[in-house]
Amino acid sequence: MAEKGRVCVTGAGGYVASWLVKLLPSRGYRVHGTVREPGDVKNAHLKKLDNALENLQLFKADLLDYSSIHTAIVGCDGVFHAASPVPSGTVLNPEVELIEPAVTGTLNVLKACSEAKVKRVVIVSSIVAVRMNPNWPKNQLLDETCWSDKEYCRETKNYYCLSKTIAESEAWEYAKRSGLDVVTICPTLVIGPMLQSTVNTSSQFILRLLKGGSESVENKVLNIVDVRDVAEALLLVYEKLEAEGRYICTAHKIKTKDLVDKLRSLYPNYNCPKNFTEVDEGAKLSSEKLQRLGLKFRPLEETLVDSVKSYQESGLLD
Template identity: 30%
Template sequence: MEGIEEKLVVSTADVLDYHSILEAVKDCCALFCCLDSQDGYEDKMVDLEVRGAINVVEACAQTESMEKIVFNSSLTAAIWRENICSQKDVDERSWSDQEFCRKKKLWYALAKTLSEQAAWALAMDRTLNMVSINAGLVLGPAVAKKNPLVTMSYLQGAAQMYENGVLAIVDVNFVADVNVRAFEDRSSCGRYFCFDQMVNTEQEAVKLAESLSPLISLPPRYECQGSEVYAERLRNKKLNKLVEGTAC
């Protein structure tokens, strides 16, 4: 933010208060929407996040200057279902199964699935230009330390993600760059799986756990055997096209 302080206007808005959002986005041409509960995720958070998503999209639909919404969702909105291990490719066409998420109490994944689906339904009904960024576990300087409950909510069921080849991470700076590209590229459309590394070997899993210390702790004197390698199922060809400048 260096050098732009004089151009920066900070507005406070409550995502559950439609009118406060409407006032905050007045005269804006773009909205980068990131809905996360810093208090973590339980079942009650699911409906609140869905309501927030609906309020944000509706406010943008009523803002004449709005050109595009970049809606930040999550890979967890696509990777959870009973038979995920039987799929060779998991891409932007995939959605997490709501009942499976409820059964396994994957509240973060359920919140991201339902809020993104609600956002898409309303955006299409209002003919609003929207793209979604479905990011993996976001890492970077102090990200996990500043957002411990969100990080741990994403990692609920991490062992199953890892074994099924759908555990992926992404650097926060890369996510930010993808958001900007998604807005600036007029041909961008639909969903984009956003990750820059798969975690599918024991060595990578240990490295991830170490980077998340003290949120995650390895057993004392743990020795990596380096023998486990799980098949990668996630595909991000569409993201690669966006980065290369041919979005869709």
């Protein structure tokens, strides 16, 4: 396969980023991956990926340290900015723990991209930068023009949503000022098999549904997308010259109870929850803009089966 050039993936050891790092060499790219500690056991899976020896170079980088980011990006044609702080529990100091690293980290990446004359930057944003908007008309389809309301995020203490919203809006401001070619992807709940050894938040959610037992679960509307389809979407908007702006990335809409019923029928031996509390319907979302570029999503059952298989292999369901 002809080489398509070099690209950098920030936060290469993360859930979505790992699948992207796996996908890129198979499509002809050489990859620079940024991680906090290349020798850390949390990043060991990256070195085991196919063709990693020839096509993957890991860089020790901190998003708040501009020079380390710049070193990783120099010589690359494109950059996928996937690194972002995700809270694992209660956030005591949102400015320091989430907002500052997300915003400053994104701007450092973009400045390094400008300096290195990168052709295109694809940013992994989130549906939480879209949907937290109480003023959006109730029955209107939520599309890429909708932005989360920053004040509403603050008032409701949704600090992760706030960090993603500010980081993405700052990225667009920077792109406007600098002329840098930026595209963003806003995925919904991302599930699917894991490559990394540490359990990410969305995988924890599915594991809880498989082991929930007697606890009561909110029967909310879930918008789900496979982690491998998100990686494909990121590459698609990078390669398609006509790609521009924001892209919502979601494949399946399902209520929690229906998802649990599906899991129970596939895996009757697991202790899935039986009690549900009803909650508000939630907004309607569409990936039509992304699908027009040519993205096809895999069936939900395939995602669930591959997820559970990966949890079993990791010993998470023993």
